[in-house]
């Protein structure tokens with residue numbers, strides 16, 4: 001129902017989003033994954049019509065949303081990355097305002113507010129001022145504010161940033177309910193791999209403004225199907241050893257942290273005996289090693305040479 | 311638009327102290343600097359010449375001509391001490407034909423005293439100059455009786471044929487301080503646009519069916535209403551409780567105040583167009599605002615500022631026009647027709663500043 005075609009955005013000549021092509025089918029739950037500064041928020045702002053693309057198109061059921069933003073605004077709800085709430089007011093007052101700007105009044109507004117509060121589990125605290133809320137509760141209210149007009153598409157921009165695991169699970173559960181029970185189409189941005197893995201049917205991986213991989217979890221993992229991930233722990237680690245590991249035949253990528261090495265290598269390259277041999281030459285002891293089934297983190301590492309979260 | 315008004319009102323209802331403190335501040339400032347109408351400021355006078363008491367006596371009677379000030383003979387030591395300790399703003403040291411002001415600061419009250427004293431001394435100088443050239447008789451009483459019944463008399467009359475009331479500095483200061491506080495209040499309210507932009511609430515409104523004009527109208531109207539509330543409360547208080555002279559045409563005065571408020575909101579909007587964050591606004595606005603009354607001469611007798619550059623700059627802000635219009639309504643019984651130019655000026659400033667301001671804000675968010 002929604003697609004972007006070569007969507008690009010530059011700020012002062014700096015390309016922040018480049019040729020992004022993505023689509024959302026009705027009822028789908030799609031993740032947009034990428035490290036800080038990848039361009040996720042910028043992409044989402046263009047889709048929600050808050051900023052105009054430098055080039056490219058966005059189509060909702062075939063109609064260009066850049067010229068006619070009315071329809072997409074009507075059927076979509078946006079949960080911004082920042083807490084767009086009046087801290088000095090109560091949750092109830094906030095929702096009353098955000099409902100009123102959607103021209104909701106009277107009973108309909110009241111019902112909408114209570115429904116949204118119930119959905120995020122805040123009905124008991126609705127009269128309290130937002131500034132007295134915990135970080136997780138504020139995040140939940142931030143979501144509730146986008147649900148009042150019952151959007152068909154819900155766009156969430158890192159809705160779980162900086163909160164405790166319990167609130168995070170609550171939010172993930174809420175989004176899953178919206179998707180599975182109400183059939184709301186979800187576009188979920190995050191830099192937490194686990195969240196997107198849990199929640200989304202399909203995902204896009206974004207880095208430096210470009211989509212670098214797309215597909216279902218299985219499809220993305222198949223990128224690594226020809227590879228093994230091996231974790232090795234040593235008693236010591238030295239630079240030359242790491243450099244030499246990189247030159248072993250079949251090794252694609254090496255990451256060192258503390259005394260651990262994470263190595264991605266072609267399947268069946270008989271790495272272990274070579275590693276043992278090399279460690280002996282350097283008078284190092286292998287304390288521990290195991291082969292891992294690849295995760296989406298590994299896919300990201302493979303694609304970009306970096307881990308997601310730093 | 312109604313929802314914006316409502317939500318802004320909710321915020322202020324939660325913390326009304328802020329507005330109330332501002333209102334109290336403007337009342338206090340007026341009382342402090344303008345004084346009550348029925349207790350003219352006392353100004354110490356003294357002389358350190360040889361014939362001190364003679365000089366003191368002579369000038370005491372000459373200076374105490376109207377009841378805007380009460381000049382009192384005081385021991386020189388004590389007068390100096392009082393000024394130094396801040397118990398008095400100003401004292402006057404008298405000489406045979408000249409004087410010196412003793413003051414530690416440049417409060418509006420000091421320049422007002424100076425203007426009065428200067429006038430008296432100049433008149434005396436003229437009289438004694440005439441006496442010298444004529445060299446005979448009682449020139450003073452002659453001049454005085456001549457002036458009292460001159461062949462050409464300039465008679466100033468109000469529309470209702472009553473004697474025009476004398477210019478009252480307290481009233482001018484009342485409006486100067488009230489408007490100063492108004493400028494702060496309306497600025498902080500206009501700054502909510504930037505606040506809500508930074509927090510993302512603005513974006514929520516953009517995505518909603520609300521029209522952008524309604525959004526801007528909501529913020530502007532709220533600033534307008536809350537500022538008018540402050541002005542009206544203060545005016546009524548001073549008119550009916552403190553018995554200040556604010557004229558009989560209160561409606562016209564309030565109308566001028568309304569034009570002023572709109573015009574100044576537009577200027578605040580213009581400044582908003584130049585800043586990115588509410589903090590930047592807080593840094594710029596409060597340092598700019600106190601300058602406006604200074605440039606506009608709101609603390610001084612009309613006509614004190616003569617520098618053409620300052621006069622031009624003052625004309626760019628609505629305060630000078632509002633003060634001029636209001637003073638002419640109160641003291642010279644000017645009607646709507648007479649203040650029309652001032653109103654139009656304020657409207658023009660308002661429309662231009664608002665247009666440019668909103669344009670800048672919109673461009674910023676692209």
Ligand SMILES: Nc1ncnc2c1ncn2[C@@H]1O[C@H](COP(=O)(O)OP(=O)(O)OP(=O)(O)O)[C@@H](O)[C@H]1O
Pocket residue numbers: 011016034035036037038039040041042043081158191
């Ligand atoms: N208005 C703007 N002007 C200039 N540069 C911008 C603007 N908005 C974003 N950028 C830049 O664009 C890049 C992408 O930003 P964006 O917010 O889209 O990233 P993100 O993937 O959402 O990151 P995060 O995980 O930190 O939210 C960043 O380098 C950012 O500095």
Ligand SMILES: [Mg+2]
Pocket residue numbers: 040041042081157158
């Ligand atoms: Mg972001």
